[in-house]
Amino acid sequence: MAPARRATRDRSAFDVGFTGRSTLARRDDESFVKFVTERGTALLRTASLLCGARSDAEDILQTALEKAYRHWHKISTDADPEPYVRRILVNLTVSRARRWRVLREVHMPSPPEVPSASETATVELRGVLIDELRRLGPRQRAVLVLRYWEDMSEADTAKMLGCSVGTVKSQAARGLARLRERMGSSAHTAASRG
């Protein structure tokens, strides 16, 4: 996607906050540092869930913050910049996942699960759930992360991803169904092992 179009898409969910060339008060460097200090961890966690690996998450978050910093002075002091940054983050993750689709296996965050004596089957199943989440497509994963980690509504998620509410619903349902299906087989395997 062209940078100009992407920038427009990044802004569209946050149009209200952009001052453009208006005379509204603008944000400064200090507010940027403050914002990152306060919300950096939450954004890093979202990035980690979106892309699957901590190293990638930090890199993507830095890129997103750099993009946000580029237009930081245009954001009104009255508006919350977090949705804008989060949207950049989601778009970057989806774009990068598409670009690196071929290399997805290389960027797996951890080696394949080795059967181990976990304390409880629940913990093991949660690990499997995260692994299965990583294996979903980038958009489907983004829908699940925004809906169930960020607790965003379907409308907000649709706005964030630039798609319709129906698409969010269908993507979430398909993602959950896929997880359920895989979880079922994993649970069956774990049960047979245990």
Added chain:
Amino acid sequence: MDLEDELRQAMADHVTELSAPGDLAAGAKRRHHRTVRRRAAFAVGAAGVIVAAGMIPAYNTIHPQTVGADGPEGRKQGQQTTRTLSTSPTPSTDAPSSSPGAGPKGSHPAGRPTRQSDDTRNPGLGTVKALLTYLPHGLTAKPCTTEHTGTKDTKTCRWSGSSGWIEVRLVHGKGLKSPSDLKLAPVVAKAFRVHGHQGLRADGPALPNQIMWIERQGLGVWVGVSPSLGGSMTRIAEGVNVT
């Protein structure tokens, strides 16, 4: 617990240890400044290339002498050459002291040595830079004529005056290899060496004195003079300059 809650819990467990590094904001700002610098450098480079690309033709327009081997001087020389070359043979230079005495005072600068030029635009006859380097006094040039006969092109230039006449024919044809190929030699012609080439010469009161030779393959030269100029014929023929 349903799957949604399980997913929430799994995600919370997965990211609970994560915390943002302290230099996140500084890193983002550093990356931004680096990007700006890189873009600026690229823009400056691109602008330099564009300016250079625009300056070269502009510079060449202002200083045309730097473009080719011909500078302004060369160009002037070329213009002079073009002016010198005309369709009518015009005497010019060479051997002024060797010219015979006074000639008729006509419109032509008679008595001066001649340097004959001719039209170079006739592709069939090659380049004729200065046809005659020696022209006796009293002769003036007539316009050259070109004749096409079969596979041959013949350019004829003539000088005439009170002292006699000179005629030079430049014959261009693919099959010209020896003087006899010109089909101009009389039966009584004898072998003669002219211009370093083997030629034919005929002298006699019944026919005009004439010399012919092949300057190069495909280009033959025939020089004829009136009986009154027979004594100068060798010099006239040697003075024919064909390139």
